[in-house]
Amino acid sequence: MTSSEESRKSAFMNLPVRPFIGVILALTMAAATAAEPDADSELRALDQATQNLKLEMLDLEAELTDLEQDINYPAPRRWTVFFTVDPAMTDFTLDAVELSVDGTVVARHRYSDQERSALSDQGAQQLFIAGIDPGPHRVRVRFEGQWDGQPYRREQRFTVDKPEGPRLLELRLAPEVTVDNAGRNNGGPGLIARSYDDLP
Amino acid sequence: MTVSGPAALGLCVACAVAPVGAAEALRAAPAEELHGAHAQYLQRTGTPHEALLRYRGTRAAGGLTHARSLLAAGLLEQAQQTLQALDDQPPATERTRLWFELARAWQQRGAPEQALTALDRVVIMIPDDITDRLGGLRGQLQLAAGQSEEAAATLRRWIDDHDDDLVARYNLGVALVRAGRNEEGAGELNEIGRMDADTASARALRDKANLVLAFGFLELGQGATARGLFKRIRLDGPFSDKALLGLGWSELAPDGEPQDLLLLRRIRCLEDPARLLPDSLPVLRRMPRESCGRPRMFRDRDEFQWEDGGETAEERYRRALRPWLELGGRNADDVAVQEALMATGHAFQQLAASQRAETAYAEALDRLLPRRQATRDLLDRLSRSGAVAEPRRSADTAPEVRLLQSLDVEAAALPVPLADILARQDVQTIITDMNDLSMNFDRLDRWQQQVAELEQPVQRAVFREVLTSDTLPPRLAQRRDRLRAAAERIQTTRSQLTATLNRHADFLRGQTHRILSRRKAFLDAYLAQIRRGRAALFDTAAAGASEGGAP
Numbered sequence: 063m064t065s066s067e068e069s070r071k072s073a074f075m076n077l078p079v080r081p082f083i084g085v086i087l088a089l090t091m092a093a094a095t096a097a098e099p100d101a102d103s104e105l106r107a108l109d110q111a112t113q114n115l116k117l118e119m120l121d122l123e124a125e126l127t128d129l130e131q132d133i134n135y136p137a138p139r140r141w142t143v144f145f146t147v148d149p150a151m152t153d154f155t156l157d158a159v160e161l162s163v164d165g166t167v168v169a170r171h172r173y174s175d176q177e178r179s180a181l182s183d184q185g186a187q188q189l190f191i192a193g194i195d196p197g198p199h200r201v202r203v204r205f206e207g208q209w210d211g212q213p214y215r216r217e218q219r220f221t222v223d224k225p226e227g228p229r230l231l232e233l234r235l236a237p238e239v240t241v242d243n244a245g246r247n248n249g250g251p252g253l254i255a256r257s258y259d260d261l262p
Numbered sequence: 263m264t265v266s267g268p269a270a271l272g273l274c275v276a277c278a279v280a281p282v283g284a285a286e287a288l289r290a291a292p293a294e295e296l297h298g299a300h301a302q303y304l305q306r307t308g309t310p311h312e313a314l315l316r317y318r319g320t321r322a323a324g325g326l327t328h329a330r331s332l333l334a335a336g337l338l339e340q341a342q343q344t345l346q347a348l349d350d351q352p353p354a355t356e357r358t359r360l361w362f363e364l365a366r367a368w369q370q371r372g373a374p375e376q377a378l379t380a381l382d383r384v385v386i387m388i389p390d391d392i393t394d395r396l397g398g399l400r401g402q403l404q405l406a407a408g409q410s411e412e413a414a415a416t417l418r419r420w421i422d423d424h425d426d427d428l429v430a431r432y433n434l435g436v437a438l439v440r441a442g443r444n445e446e447g448a449g450e451l452n453e454i455g456r457m458d459a460d461t462a463s464a465r466a467l468r469d470k471a472n473l474v475l476a477f478g479f480l481e482l483g484q485g486a487t488a489r490g491l492f493k494r495i496r497l498d499g500p501f502s503d504k505a506l507l508g509l510g511w512s513e514l515a516p517d518g519e520p521q522d523l524l525l526l527r528r529i530r531c532l533e534d535p536a537r538l539l540p541d542s543l544p545v546l547r548r549m550p551r552e553s554c555g556r557p558r559m560f561r562d563r564d565e566f567q568w569e570d571g572g573e574t575a576e577e578r579y580r581r582a583l584r585p586w587l588e589l590g591g592r593n594a595d596d597v598a599v600q601e602a603l604m605a606t607g608h609a610f611q612q613l614a615a616s617q618r619a620e621t622a623y624a625e626a627l628d629r630l631l632p633r634r635q636a637t638r639d640l641l642d643r644l645s646r647s648g649a650v651a652e653p654r655r656s657a658d659t660a661p662e663v664r665l666l667q668s669l670d671v672e673a674a675a676l677p678v679p680l681a682d683i684l685a686r687q688d689v690q691t692i693i694t695d696m697n698d699l700s701m702n703f704d705r706l707d708r709w710q711q712q713v714a715e716l717e718q719p720v721q722r723a724v725f726r727e728v729l730t731s732d733t734l735p736p737r738l739a740q741r742r743d744r745l746r747a748a749a750e751r752i753q754t755t756r757s758q759l760t761a762t763l764n765r766h767a768d769f770l771r772g773q774t775h776r777i778l779s780r781r782k783a784f785l786d787a788y789l790a791q792i793r794r795g796r797a798a799l800f801d802t803a804a805a806g807a808s809e810g811g812a813p
Contacts, residue, residue, distance in 0.1 A: 101688060101769070101772065101773060101776070102688075104769055104772070105372065105688050105691065105692070105769065106373075108692065108695070108762075108765055108766060108769060109371065109373075109691075109695070111762050111765065112695045112698070112699060112762065112766075113336075113337060113338070113339060113340075115699065115702075115755075115758055115759060115762050116335065116336060116337055116698075116699075117337065117340070118755055118758070119702055119705070119755065120314055120315070120335070120337075122709070122748070122751050122752065122755060123315055123705070123709070124315045124318055125744070125748060125751075126709055126712060126713070126748055127315050129716065129741070129744050129745065129748060130712065130716060132741060132744075133716050133719060133720060133741060136737075144296050144299075144300060146296075146299065174307075176306070176307050176308065177303075177307050179306065180302070180303045180306035180307045181303065183302070183306060184299055184302065185299055185300070185302045185303030185304075185306055185307075186296050186297075186299035186300045186302075186303055187300070187303050188300050230293055230296055232296060258292060258293050258296070259293060260293050261293050261294065261297065
């Protein structure tokens, strides 16, 4: 063994405990993403508890929403109006809608791009909910927008006969079919009103 | 109810022709469908929580939009169940995207196995933006799930087409090393360690690769190789403390064997003639064909430079002192700095510089003893402390604030860097959950108020009925009972919420306790070593004095 080798060896032998192993362990642990076994099972249990609590909160909120609706709009008088757009209604950009019932404006809405997109994607907007007496009611709907790049405004009136019990009215914007003398379809956007029994 | 029309009075400004036949465009839309479409509208207009409340009992429940709402609400299991039920239905692209997002959500929740299960469903009609991330994510998840071989195979395939994915390349190196394929892994990490990096994250990744490699070689007794690797690491980067510490130790470690000799041996092994023969020769199957391990790909092994160290023990200690003295001037909350403070005294002692060794030991004691005491105090406190009386309600409480509140300490009293605790995935998951849950206190308060308001008309109605009749109408009685039940549920849920948040805080305390216990074990070892060193210094001084004729 050369003197150089001896000195190297003695240098190594004189080292204290090699605490840097602690650093290596810490590095390895930092690289690993999993927690220790005990902590891991506790983490999973906590995750489950969190999920359960979120579900309970959701269930409770749904119950309160339902209860509030039942109290504020009891089923016998409840009347909900939904606004929908037919998928074929591609060349009309809806800007705003106004709903009047029995001569009183009860809802006005101006649409954002996101809302227009949601409507064209088969979504239904709840335009109005109220408790109304059974019997005939006058409904007037005004809507406006751009049809083929031109301003378009229209008003339509319906008479709705509401029986006892919860009811829905769907106001659906759809292209009307109107054929001119040359056989071309000149139909513009129009509303179709349909009434259904609501869920109890 | 009937609707007369379609238009009792039609006014068409833009067209002159009266509409006819529009009813033909109608679809039959029962109530369930309309309510479901309303839920979808709410989801798509950015109110997924409102949407979730509306899905129940509708035809849209269980659909893709519902699954998206569940995912947005963090209800991952429910989202997964919903998606599973839809697996045979179109549209596949949207479903595939949701599976991918679910995998990411599970990953963020620290559940790589569930994430992989979700990712396994991302197989058909994969959108381009997902295709660009798929392999890297899968490899990362396999690595986190402990599937090192699978991760290495996935990442190898991925990198063939995505050579610029630095994280994937780093993960490949780690996967190979964890799979026991050290040489291949070292080669991959070395590529990262030598790369040109023009962003902060790339530079940090390069430093990390070099640090892992350097400590790996140090462990193997290859000090001469480790030295060069430690020196690649920037002195102002996030890994500089550990690099300086390791560099000092590598000066004292054996130099080891030059890497070109190791490489040569491996090449010889690779050239085992049996490997070159086809499997169809039965007699050769009995030959020890795997004696050298599986075929390995060597990349840039020749780039591991041998760096000469000191020729003598004295020279080696002097060289080790350079990085340690630099490190000793840094914040002693870092475990690397603590170790360097201890090692500095030891190095001076080995150099027979007794006065400087004593000074270094004294400084180390001054700086380490208060930290150990603070660590002990906090450990005691964490063992004794219980639930936090009032968890923070804000959903956007900063992670460090949430952690400190759970520990019930001020930042100044924490003897470890906050970042060391906050960097843990499990701690991050818990803090995110705590923020999510905390906002529910305000919601419960609102609901309690709402129930109180709803009770008033119901109580008035009950009062009126009691005056005129012996029995309440069933619907009114039902409302009253539902309100009572709701009020009780709110109280129960509030208790559950507090208990769950306290369990979360307990978890944070437990993890901090573990970290502090480890730190204390290190501090105990460093302080014991310092005491032994000082005792040896006193002994030497006493012996010298005795030989010099002291009384």
